Amino acid sequence: MDNSPASWAPKPAVIGLGWLLTVFAAAATVFTALSGDPAGPILFGIATVGLLAFTALGTVVRPKLSADTHGVRVRTLTGDHRLDWSQVRVRLVRTRRFGREVATLEIECENVPPHLLVLGWIELGTDPEDVVDVLSSLRPGAA
Template sequence: MDNSPASWAPAPAVLAVAWLITALASVGTITTAVGGDPRGAILFGLVTLVAGAFALHSTLVRPRLSADSRGIRAKTLTGSVLLPWGITRVRLRTTRRLGRDGVTLEIEAEDRLLVFGRMDLGEDPRDVLDVLSALRAG
């Protein structure tokens, strides 16, 4: 593998569905409010808020994680942070919840711990770890 940069973000299809749900839920909020159903409007409003927050976050922090020969760059709502390879420790964590194994990628650097799941990365964290290991070694 070469030293070209790699990046990961939520899948575009997931992002599109989140924005579609936000739009449909906002229409539902308005329709139920105008129709005189305040409880329905509150429920649709909550769905709009949650789906919109997810969609906005996923849009603003693209790409969520990137890496090159210098190190790893993670993007958050407060900005991005560059973590040089020399101070980072990357590992997988498997957790069993509701009868299923969930795999997350953990990146530890000094006093920071960043955790990324499949939804954050758009692909399996195990595959991302393989690419990160190759970049680090290269």
Template sequence: MAGAILTTDRAGTVLFAVAAIALTALSLHGLLVRPRLSADPRGVRIRTATGKHDLHWPEVTTRVRTTRRLGRTTETLEIEAGEQLFVFGWLELGADPRDVLDTLTALRP
């Protein structure tokens, strides 16, 4: 933000302002929607920007998907419930998606 104030370049000021707004929005989203996923023996609770989704185990399918893109392998946890698909990466989970899948499998009755 200091760069936007100290520079005399108008295009640079706009770019700094856009970057600052985007970082602020992402930070607020991360703060308000945490924790994104919680589970117990009854089912899972998923928090999104639009609200909470309480899903019972019989309606939930979980899997880890591995993708390779631009020379990098990434894993995501996918939770499917009917028409809804929720995708979580390491950043949203705070842990490896495979470890989270193991925990969810252990909780599932």
């Protein structure tokens, strides 16, 4: 069993696509403003701000999740949260969305904010089921 540290973050291609879409949305905002369309700049401006926020978050908060035999570390906008294995409960949750099953990783923290983190494949850069397998192998006392 390999107990070396592991980490997960959004794939660079996803982040790159986010920045590209942000630039296109910003250009569309300017173009619609210059064309005299009253609603276009508002709608594209909202899209630009949303894309900018999510892409900047994915760029700055890297890696999103890392783990070793001592515990897990989660990076959020409020900083790094280092949690011992005794403080967390990790589970895989499957839900049906749009006719297909979607898996998410839930990390429940005792007495430490954030109390519940829900991470999908975009935040982790891989299938949450694979992450749960690695986390289970890193947790002390795992069979």
